[in-house]
Amino acid sequence: MRYSGLRVIAEALTGHKGWKPAWRDPAPQASYDYIIVGGGGHGLATAYYLAKEFKQARIAVLEKGWIGGGNVGRNTTIVRSNYLLDGNEPFYEFSMKLWEGLEQDFNYNAMVSQRGIINLFHTDAQRDAATRRGNAMIMHGADAELLNKEQVRSLYPFLNFENARFPIKGALMQRRGGTVRHDAVAWGYARGADQRGVDIIQNCEVTGMRIENGRMLGVETSRGFIGAKKVGVAVAGSSSKVMAHAGMRLPMESHVLQAFVSEGLKPLIDGVITYGAGHFYVSQSDKGGLVFGGDIDGYNSYAQRGNMPVVEDVAEGGMSLMPMIGRARLLRMWGGIMDMSMDGSPIIDKTDTEGLYFNGGWCYGGFKATPASGWAFAHLLATDQPHKTATAYRFDRFAKGLMIDEKGQGAQPNLH
Amino acid sequence: MIINHPLLGPRDSQEFIYLGDAALIHRPDGMAEGALERFVDYTYLRDNPAGSHRELWYHEQGDRSWLVVTRDTTTHEITAVEMARDVARAEGRSK
Numbered sequence: 001m002r003y004s005g006l007r008v009i010a011e012a013l014t015g016h017k018g019w020k021p022a023w024r025d026p027a028p029q030a031s032y033d034y035i036i037v038g039g040g041g042h043g044l045a046t047a048y049y050l051a052k053e054f055k056q057a058r059i060a061v062l063e064k065g066w067i068g069g070g071n072v073g074r075n076t077t078i079v080r081s082n083y084l085l086d087g088n089e090p091f092y093e094f095s096m097k098l099w100e101g102l103e104q105d106f107n108y109n110a111m112v113s114q115r116g117i118i119n120l121f122h123t124d125a126q127r128d129a130a131t132r133r134g135n136a137m138i139m140h141g142a143d144a145e146l147l148n149k150e151q152v153r154s155l156y157p158f159l160n161f162e163n164a165r166f167p168i169k170g171a172l173m174q175r176r177g178g179t180v181r182h183d184a185v186a187w188g189y190a191r192g193a194d195q196r197g198v199d200i201i202q203n204c205e206v207t208g209m210r211i212e213n214g215r216m217l218g219v220e221t222s223r224g225f226i227g228a229k230k231v232g233v234a235v236a237g238s239s240s241k242v243m244a245h246a247g248m249r250l251p252m253e254s255h256v257l258q259a260f261v262s263e264g265l266k267p268l269i270d271g272v273i274t275y276g277a278g279h280f281y282v283s284q285s286d287k288g289g290l291v292f293g294g295d296i297d298g299y300n301s302y303a304q305r306g307n308m309p310v311v312e313d314v315a316e317g318g319m320s321l322m323p324m325i326g327r328a329r330l331l332r333m334w335g336g337i338m339d340m341s342m343d344g345s346p347i348i349d350k351t352d353t354e355g356l357y358f359n360g361g362w363c364y365g366g367f368k369a370t371p372a373s374g375w376a377f378a379h380l381l382a383t384d385q386p387h388k389t390a391t392a393y394r395f396d397r398f399a400k401g402l403m404i405d406e407k408g409q410g411a412q413p414n415l416h
Numbered sequence: 417m418i419i420n421h422p423l424l425g426p427r428d429s430q431e432f433i434y435l436g437d438a439a440l441i442h443r444p445d446g447m448a449e450g451a452l453e454r455f456v457d458y459t460y461l462r463d464n465p466a467g468s469h470r471e472l473w474y475h476e477q478g479d480r481s482w483l484v485v486t487r488d489t490t491t492h493e494i495t496a497v498e499m500a501r502d503v504a505r506a507e508g509r510s511k
Binding site for chain 1: 417428429434435436457461462463464465469487489490492
């Protein structure tokens with residue numbers, strides 16, 4: 001069924017009796033050509049592009065819980081392509097271009113809203129760094145704009161510009177950045193993949209891998225063995241757990257990152273504000289809740305919930321940036337598990353096992369990468385060659401000293 | 417999280433700096449054969465288990481001792497706290 005405005009009107013006139021489930025609930029077949037482990041944003045996007053762009057068939061997505069129940073439903077919905085390094089910026093700009101055409105492409109309302117994102121700076125040195133990053137973005141075909149203090153004030157007059165420690169001197173603005181309804185991304189990709197014949201198998205946890213003579217034969221699951229010549233793993237925080245089935249240790253630690261939503265408020269913040277110096281960023285959802293977060297808790301965790309010290313740290317960051325946030329009440333808070341790679345950048349690569357491919361290490365920045373990650377991973381699975389924007393995301397970059405240290409840190413700030 | 421320090425008693429985890437897997441105690445010998453591979457392994461690769469995890473915490477805002485904390489990464493429950501010095505010696509380190 002194709003969704004459209006006419007369809008909504010037709011359904012409204014007939015009591016909404018014509019809507020069908022957006023994807024099937026098939027039982028797993030004995031074997032597939034491709035198995036994608038992980039029914040999150042990246043896994044579903046991979047299956048979608050594998051079927052649509054690379055014309056492959058007999059594809060299954062295995063998800064241990066329900067689709068959209070992991071990090072794609074737990075993030076703070078921000079999309080942007082404001083990176084500095086050569087290994088990163090072309091990839092994230094590719095992702096941004098895919099976001100811009102995504103809703104038409106998969107015929108689903110993902111509420112892509114290019115409302116603009118600003119990164120605040122507070123010193124001359126930070127202004128120089130922002131200028132450099134903005135120029136790097138423009139050279140790779142993205143948009144960037146340097147705002148002075150008064151321009152920031154005209155956008156967000158309520159910010160605390162005269163903070164004694166971090167006075168706001170200006171910001172780097174990317175107007176094409178913004179937010180996307182995160183659940184709808186998972187649902188849209190799931191529906192699009194399903195329509196092209198991909199089997200999305202939920203409640204199916206991978207419990208082992210069958211590998212013979214260095215070749216992938218298939219995966220053991222909670223619903224029995226499923227054969228496949230090519231298996232792509234995209235499981236975010238569970239990366240180390242799943243890849244351990246193939247005897248691999250990854251350059252990763254799993255950490256918990258918390259996010260918060262306030263009660264619904266009248267329209268207040270029409271873009272995204274990031275305040276790196278204060279470990280705080282905020283946007284406002286269409287329902288009115290302020291959506292904000294800060295840094296990871298900082299210790300290994302698979303618990304999907306964090307602890308109070310970081311809640312306090314984030315609240316302090318919010319208070320120092322926009323003191324009026326103290327009047328808003330917190331409605332919800334939750335945690336997600338981040339696969340923190342050691343240099344803070346992702347991996348999309350083959351492994352030493354023939355037929356086993358890996359996509360992970362997205363740290364706390366995986367959501368914005370969803371379309372390009374899926375596309376690049378599908379490219380790798382279908383052609384055995386890395387996509388041209390993802391050539392730097394290799395396993396061996398650590399041993400070779402070719403780290404992509406965009407922020408100069410991964411799981412720990414002391415590794416570089 | 418409350419870390420029950422062997423010398424100082426229960427302390428808030430905020431007083432500590434986290435480093436990671438306690439296997440980091442065993443820094444490879446830089447002069448040995450195959451030191452390069454071992455250092456790549458030591459610096460970048462981790463077991464990263466879901467469940468019981470032995471890890472290094474540094475009591476920066478206390479007595480500046482290094483501790484080995486055994487903690488469940490799925491529940492955050494702490495089951496054992498030892499002085500890293502004692503652990504290192506027991507595992508064959510001389511100092």
